[in-house]
Amino acid sequence: MATEALRVSALSGHAIIARLSRLATLGAMETQVLQAAAESGIRLPAHSEILREDEPIPSAMIFLSGWACRLRHLADGRRQILSFLLPGDLIGVCRQRRAIATTTVATLTDAVVCNAPSPPQGGGGLAEAFAVSGALEEVYLFRQITRLGRLSAEERIVDFLFEIHERLSAVDLVTGNSFPLPITQEQLADTLGLTSVHVNRTLQVLRREGLIELRGGRATLLDRAQLKLMIDHRPGRVSHA
Amino acid sequence: MATEALRVSALSGHAIIARLSRLATLGAMETQVLQAAAESGIRLPAHSEILREDEPIPSAMIFLSGWACRLRHLADGRRQILSFLLPGDLIGVCRQRRAIATTTVATLTDAVVCNAPSPPQGGGGLAEAFAVSGALEEVYLFRQITRLGRLSAEERIVDFLFEIHERLSAVDLVTGNSFPLPITQEQLADTLGLTSVHVNRTLQVLRREGLIELRGGRATLLDRAQLKLMIDHRPGRVSHA
């Protein structure tokens, strides 16, 4: 965890506040606590490990900017990316004592993280927001399982793009139908259980059909209606009105 | 949730106590609370839904006996089984208010469930055990993702059998290398992202090689050493010391 402490502009704090305040009602105090935490962010270069499998989790953290992933290595070198961490996500929130990380978490881009305030025991908006965030994380794991188990390569890619679109929307990082996607085709392959060659060919099909655009670390959904017909997209919901 | 209330013998309570008391240190009081809960179990026939996607979660429950699964249906009829519920597992434990189920949960066999005692806020062994249980559940989701994304059909089956073996061990349901596996090959296929035809053929290979036995709802690992060479088995650990 190579680090360089620094003041991060107030802007970097926005993602977590934008996200959590949509997941639960935060008091002014709670927003301030988050704001303060976000201002003591730590910059991490790309490819640094935030957590390492089987090692203690030092403290709960907030992912303020950049991209990271949870991943698992197999003995023979195969890798599986389990999920992505996007701005506004929580890392290492766990309720048991002496917790150890069950997966490695590594940045994919330069990133900024900060320690998460410990949510007060008695409930309250922040505790609620943390709980909802955890439940959403589980929903995305379920979707990932379904993608890998039952969707074709083309469907996996489209479904994945919709999921990232949805998550980045929650932190105001989507511009129209376009959003950052700073990952390589090989990383996409390790996420979707494919080879990078096959990802490449499948992307070409989607591009030729005018459905998506993918260049320079950004993705654009050119024909949302058509793309939605290819998959069974249900936005993540974990509680009702 | 077709139901028939009845007293369930004390024996049915054992799974949950066996499991949770290994996950954290329970006080005598806590054990008694669990015992009491387990004695008011409700019998469910096979193929009943415990939770339905998008509907409110009535209360946290304990799965006392039988098998159930979390699953997701796609619009075109494809199904993905996400995970299994085994005796001693918790269902529907969530910390946010007005929670709705994000997946369907359905019994695969006749089963017995009871309401879970709400763990006291202030911590304590039971709260700790619930937390560890939740963390383990997440570990098994990670493993499921890795299985589907990066393992061959043969590896998926072997890895899955080890996982079930490990989980049933925790509730004393393994006899030697043999344990109950009351699911059809089609359900196994829906779990492992394969077709039932391919599961069948792969099982035959494993049988012919004398590695496993699968009959009458029971599985036996005939050659653990050899099987372990085929996969990268790491038992689920979520805390240290």
Added chain:
DNA sequence: CGACAAGTTGATGTTACTCAAAAGTGGTGG
């Protein structure tokens, strides 16, 4: 310009899927 990572292409191989049907299993009622 050179070096290195990422993306692209082609040829070929393999795993797993599809479709269809037969054989086995267990439970039910006559």
Added chain:
DNA sequence: CCACCACTTTTGAGTAACATCAACTTGTCG
């Protein structure tokens, strides 16, 4: 006890999706 039914397992033949291997191209950055 047998006949029947539904479900599960098994088998075969043909096919589609995705992997592998190896090269070549493009882009990026110092």
